Structure formats: structure tokens, C-alpha cells
Amino acid sequence: MTQHTNALTVAALTLALTGLAHAAELTPQQARISDEAIYSDHTTYQQTQDRIQALNDAGRPVRDYALSKAQCWLDVSFHEYTRNDRSDFPQEALAESEKLIVAMEQGVSPIPTGTPLVNGAARVREDLWKLLGAIHGTPGFACAQQAVACGEVELVHAGNEYNQQQWRHAKPYIQIAEDRVADAEAMARTCGGVAPPVPVQLTANVLFEFDRRGLADVREHSLGTVDRALGRVREEGLSIAAVRLVGHADRMQGRGFDYNQSLSRDRAETVKAYLVGQGVDPALIAYEYRGDTEQVQSCEGLRDRAALHECLLPNRRVEVKLEAVRAPGADR
Structure with missing residues (x-):
């Protein structure tokens, strides 16, 4: 796309938003104390929902990226509003929904696909x-x-929760985003009934409790990401060609660098044993370990030890990378 075309798209979107930027306006946070204010806000949400439905009724598919993203922004805005979030997140998320609605109503094409980190949300994962x-x-x-659209919105939602209440409150929304990513990858691979590209890459992260390394010490929901990947191998008629595991530890070095190296190695071996137990050929599995050298979550400023351990959970991981190919004779 040329710079001229990009400029026209931006100009068209700006024109479409003129005069409507604040149509979906919630009651100021400090004034949400009466039934009338809450009723007014619920009316605003319903009116926004009605505009999305009208776009669908006019023929825009539910699966459309812009329509889906408008709906997901609306959903997370209303979710946080009902949880009495007093930050700017509900209003800013609602505004993002309306921007997309206005663009669709005005026939802007293409509609920009950027995903702003509203309310200063952290960029997690x-x-x-x-x-x-x-x-x-x-x-x-x-x-x-x-x-894809809803996965992007949920990552912003998770980043907002991380800013407000750290990892403990962000993790449910990160898990939703993980599920969206897994769904998006599976849908993209099988789009149109065409055989997926070879090889197919499947990924998962197995998370461990603090200073633990056994299978009983794995967070159950994270082990489920491995099970879903293996399930897709079976459902899509694939066969595993190779598995690469990378073990990690968090930055807590009470027992030293060498201890964290050993801990990350043992975690990788635990996941290898689990995969073998699920029928994966051990000859296909390779693993490595990197101790605390690759942190994905810093958790600076947390003093409470239990909260810090919980926040650092994503660092206590084994990355699972499966390479799969279509099994001989598989018919899809």
C-alpha cells in the first residue's frame, strides 16, 4: 500500500469520527453513585451494542475482524464497568469500540488494525x-x-489488570488470550480445508510453582495448553516430527545461579517425561535449559514475597515447541 493510500485511509477515518467521538460517553467515575447514572450508562452500552447488531444485520459477518474487535472492546469495557473499575479503562475501551463502529458505518476501507494500549496498559506476553x-x-x-481480534483486546485487558493489581488479577485474561491465540493458529492452518503448511508449529508454556520441579507442582491450566496442542495433532491428522523444550527459572537467586540452572533443567525433564507418558516418542524430544537468563516478567517494586512469587510465575516455565507434519494417508 502506498503512502498516499495510507494518508487517504487515515483522513477518511478522521472524517468519519468527526462529531461522533464522544457519542458513547459514560458517566464520570465520581458521579456513578445513583441509579439514574447507572441506568444512563447501561443505556449507552445497549445503544453501542445495537449499532454493532445493525452492522451485522446489514451483512457484515460476525467473524469480521473490525466487527469482532468492536464487540470485544465493548465486552471488556462493560466487564470492567460492572466490576466497578474506577480507572479510565471502561471509557477508553468503549471509545475504541465506537471508533471501529463509526469506521464501519461510514464505509472506511481498509480499517486500521492497530491495537492501542488503552489506559496505559502494560504490554504483557x-x-x-x-x-x-x-x-x-x-x-x-x-x-x-x-x-485474532479478541486475542489482541484480551492482551490489552490483561495489561490493564496487571498495572492495577499485578499478575494475580491479570492471569485469567492472559489465559483467555492464550486460548484465543491457540484457536487463531488452528483456524489459520486449516482455513478453506487446505492441508496446513509443513511443518506445523504448535507452542505451549508449562508453569511451575516457586522452587518446584515435579509434575504435581505444575499449574493445571498451563498443562492444559500442552494437552490441547496434542489434541490438535490428533484431530488434524498430524504426526509429531520433533519437540523442543526450553526450561526456565525465575530471577530469585537465593541459592545461586547454578541452582536455578539445575531447576530449569529438572523442569524440562519433567515435561519430557509427561510427553512420553502421553505417547510422544522420546527420541523426538530435545531439551535445553537457561536458568534465570530469560525473564519475561520483571515484577519490579513488589515487596510482598507471596505476591512476588505469583507475579514471577511466567518466568518459571518450560516452553514447549512441537513441530508436526500431516500423517501419511490422513484425509481432511
């Missing part, structure tokens, strides 16, 4: 951002656009 970004512009995006 860079790996998930990269996976979603890689699907944009591919043929499979046509099938995956709803999951």
Missing part, C-alpha cells in the same frame, strides 16, 4: 502479540480474524 501479528496478512487470516 510479547510472545502472544507476535503470534497474533504473524497471522495478519496470511491467507488463513480470513478464517482466524475473530480470534
